[in-house]
Amino acid sequence: MRLVFPGARGVARLARATVLCAFGLIVLGAIVRSTGSGLACPDWPLCHGRLIPPLQTQVLLEWFHRLAAFLVSMLTLVLAVSILARAELRRVLLVRLVLALGLLLMQIVLGAMTVWHLLQFAVVTWHLGNALLFLAALLALAEGAQRLDEGGEPVRREPWGVRVALVSVAAATLLQTLIGGLVSTNHAGLACPDFPGCRGEMFPPLEGLVGLQMIHRYGAWLLLAFVVLVAFMTRKVEDPRIRAAAVVAPALVVLQVALGVFNVLLAVPVWITAAHLATATVLFAVLALAALRAHVRPRTGSGA
Amino acid sequence: MIQGSPVPLVSAQAAIALVLVFELALLARFLAWRRDQSRLNEGRNLVLHALLLAAVFAFSASRVARTGALAPGVSGAGMPWESVTDDTPLAAAAQAGQRAYLNRCAPCHLPAGFGLPPAYPPLVGSVYLSATREAHAQVALWGSDALGARPRPAGRARMPAFAGAATDAELSAILTYERVAFDLNRRREDAGGADPDSARHHVRPSDVAKARASGPPR
Numbered sequence A: 001m002r003l004v005f006p007g008a009r010g011v012a013r014l015a016r017a018t019v020l021c022a023f024g025l026i027v028l029g030a031i032v033r034s035t036g037s038g039l040a041c042p043d044w045p046l047c048h049g050r051l052i053p054p055l056q057t058q059v060l061l062e063w064f065h066r067l068a069a070f071l072v073s074m075l076t077l078v079l080a081v082s083i084l085a086r087a088e089l090r091r092v093l094l095v096r097l098v099l100a101l102g103l104l105l106m107q108i109v110l111g112a113m114t115v116w117h118l119l120q121f122a123v124v125t126w127h128l129g130n131a132l133l134f135l136a137a138l139l140a141l142a143e144g145a146q147r148l149d150e151g152g153e154p155v156r157r158e159p160w161g162v163r164v165a166l167v168s169v170a171a172a173t174l175l176q177t178l179i180g181g182l183v184s185t186n187h188a189g190l191a192c193p194d195f196p197g198c199r200g201e202m203f204p205p206l207e208g209l210v211g212l213q214m215i216h217r218y219g220a221w222l223l224l225a226f227v228v229l230v231a232f233m234t235r236k237v238e239d240p241r242i243r244a245a246a247v248v249a250p251a252l253v254v255l256q257v258a259l260g261v262f263n264v265l266l267a268v269p270v271w272i273t274a275a276h277l278a279t280a281t282v283l284f285a286v287l288a289l290a291a292l293r294a295h296v297r298p299r300t301g302s303g304a
Numbered sequence B: 001m002i003q004g005s006p007v008p009l010v011s012a013q014a015a016i017a018l019v020l021v022f023e024l025a026l027l028a029r030f031l032a033w034r035r036d037q038s039r040l041n042e043g044r045n046l047v048l049h050a051l052l053l054a055a056v057f058a059f060s061a062s063r064v065a066r067t068g069a070l071a072p073g074v075s076g077a078g079m080p081w082e083s084v085t086d087d088t089p090l091a092a093a094a095q096a097g098q099r100a101y102l103n104r105c106a107p108c109h110l111p112a113g114f115g116l117p118p119a120y121p122p123l124v125g126s127v128y129l130s131a132t133r134e135a136h137a138q139v140a141l142w143g144s145d146a147l148g149a150r151p152r153p154a155g156r157a158r159m160p161a162f163a164g165a166a167t168d169a170e171l172s173a174i175l176t177y178e179r180v181a182f183d184l185n186r187r188r189e190d191a192g193g194a195d196p197d198s199a200r201h202h203v204r205p206s207d208v209a210k211a212r213a214s215g216p217p218r
Helices: A008-034 A057-084 A087-116 A121-149 A160-185 A208-233 A240-265 A270-295 B007-031 B041-067 B090-104 B133-142 B168-182 B184-191 B205-213
Strands: none
Touching: A008 A057, A008 A087, A008 A121, A008 A160, A008 A270, A008 B007, A057 A087, A057 A121, A087 A121, A121 A160, A121 A270, A121 B007, A160 A208, A160 A240, A160 A270, A208 A240, A240 A270, A240 B007, A240 B041, A270 B007, B007 B041, B090 B168, B133 B168, B133 B205, B168 B205
């Protein structure tokens, strides 16, 4: 029997499917976090010493998160094998693939560490940050494979200002998401049960959990201003995907603010918390993709 | 569990489901963007969708917030404190209360109950733990403003009222946990071999209901 490895189109499709699964996995992780199920399986990698755990909601959530993580890992490995099997894919995608595999390995270790360190907030937040970076590496793989499939270099390196703006807005989104992770892992979601002020005070002193909550809110306003600025800066960019990303971003941030406000007013229900992280993830993914596209340099000799 | 009509709640949850579907589609569309797909209309469409979703969600969620159909039944579906009744033994109620306490109270009073003075007073050794169950429940139900007679000390934050945000069962579990975990008198009694299941420490849902029915003091 001969194995037939997929070409660029197949790899692009596989990479896209992996990105969507990883997105689902991140949302599932948010549900595990906000239902307080992180230690429902007190051991790792087994759950209560078994492969199939006792049937109880929180245990099942945690167990399902691990199962989904296993599936995403398998998808990533299949992706890796099919990229390595073809010279033309390997040449272009090797760096991105190594990044993705490294981040995946780290993510698995961090996942185990959340259990071993009893959900210490720094570990859980790092687990989230690494998840987003892994998603970005998968996005880069999908983007590269698709560009190969389309057989050319339709993108050009954008001017310096645009590149810096896109990279920094993606980094700012990551930072704001991590602060949000800290809010969640420190149980600071209800430190201020009202909005926009805190317990009737417009500008409370920034200390303790109230400070964390308020920093997350100020960060949201700053990020909103930043994405609007970036949308303005990139309006003349040629790549339609970058322009679309830049106009979608402010809309997503508005959606995100609405979710955040009602997350507080409704006392952090699971379903809003999950949607809040899902929106953050999509925002980061779209901006990271735009930043990546802005950096692609036409390969010399490919006739671009 | 959920006061008022469940319709706004369902519509808010439907809006959330829409948000998730929309985001999955958005991500998929960005990933599979074809080269010939060069118009910005696509992006403008997505913006309209996102803003529309934000509006739909904000509208239905504000209805939920106004009707008082607040979190516990939603965020805490299947949570241990939901099943606390008058017949739940002290130990089980306190255990359920610990989870609820970490969710609701620990942000300010900290998991170990030491608070962050002067803004958030410590619960350990608080006079309310050895006060009557009704007085203790009043604080949780109506917040610090209802304590009326005593002005808030300088630098003290305002404690919110939880009457609209938590059920009798959840509050009773929390209060029981606080009395069991933070009451210094209880520790002395334990050392002296007193009955740990004393009525003084066990706050039942009916106690909270009674305090709720009598309304805020004055």
